[in-house]
Amino acid sequence: MSNAPQFKPVIGISIGDINGIGTELVIRTFSDSRMLDICTPVIFANNKLINFYRKTLPDLNFSYQSCKEDRRFNPKQVNVFHCWEEDINVTPGQLTETGGTYAIKSLVAATQALKEGWIDGLVTAPIHKKNVQSETFKHSGHTPFLKEAFEAKDVLMFMTAENIRVGLVTEHLPVAEVAKHITKEAIISKLQLMRDSLIRDFGIDKPRIAVLGLNPHAGDEGLIGNEEETIIRPAIKEMKQHNALVFGPYPADAFFARGQHERFDGVLAMYHDQGLIPFKSLAIGEGVNYTAGLKAIRTSPDHGTAFDIAGKNKADASSFIAAIFGCVDIIRQRSEYKENRKNPLRRITSVVLANTEDEKLEEE
Incomplete structure (x- = not known):
């Protein structure tokens, strides 16, 4: 294990369907200021969307700074990167064309930032596979989209x-x-x-x-x-x-x-x-x-948009928080792997391989 101090990665977050639980998950997660000790979050959305959902969560202490074209993200605050300026109709729990359109705006902007190295990893909030379909987005989900985007x-x-x-x-x-x-x-x-x-x-x-x-x-x-x-x-x-x-x-x-x-x-x-x-x-x-x-690192929670509880202050952020920690852990592990490849003497590996266990598995 390296003795070098661990850097704090910049984690981009695509907001998902604006009518699902994605924005609530983000606010719940980063209302805990301790999350800022492990990463610098950059949310790809806009202020009005964040403020809409913040009003539905009055008991949470959530603050942020907004940014547009510059890449000067504040490491001590949540950063909201503006992906659109126009007013949009937010209708929690509803499957609408608008919900899908702006989910993809956020995803495309976050993916571009990942490709250009503005951010070190990406966490994607849930999208709905039906309302994201368009002439420019014909993928069945995040995974095939990212495969194409990174030419994997x-x-x-x-x-x-x-x-x-x-x-x-x-x-x-x-x-x-x-x-x-x-x-x-x-x-x-x-x-x-x-x-x-x-x-x-x-x-x-x-x-x-x-x-x-x-x-x-x-x-x-x-x-x-x-x-x-x-x-x-x-x-x-x-x-x-x-x-x-x-x-x-x-x-x-x-x-x-x-x-x-x-x-x-x-x-x-x-x-x-x-x-x-x-x-x-x-x-x-x-x-x-x-x-x-992928060349880049992307994680997401293991659930969907949960329209049935969107906007009702009921979403459980456990999986989303795990996705943040998972993204950070993989960024650090991949960095350590590269260092170990450069200097094999630093590599710590297990000398004892469970040969007997492997033989048992073979027999089964």
């Missing part, structure tokens, strides 16, 4: 919490479309991204990764579908040939219930609900969505 070959939707990490082969697809997107190449790509991220972003030298099956009982040796035998096992075998500690495929129904995820540093699920239902059940409201595979 592939990215991994990586859900992380203190006790569990789950990545997805497929993301926001209809269930009827999932199987045709489960290919050996896709699985290998996601496993490589997960392995690299666990090493570089989470500081795990030799990560162990579990792979779930696609079918019930992981196919029962071909009796209930053959993707495990023809696609998933060959992908795992190829990864092992490159010295990756990858195991499976495991039946998804019993894997989490038996606590098997605790024996691994990451779990690769085949599709959205297979991975996110157990993740959200076990992360206890403090999960973080991390986009692995």
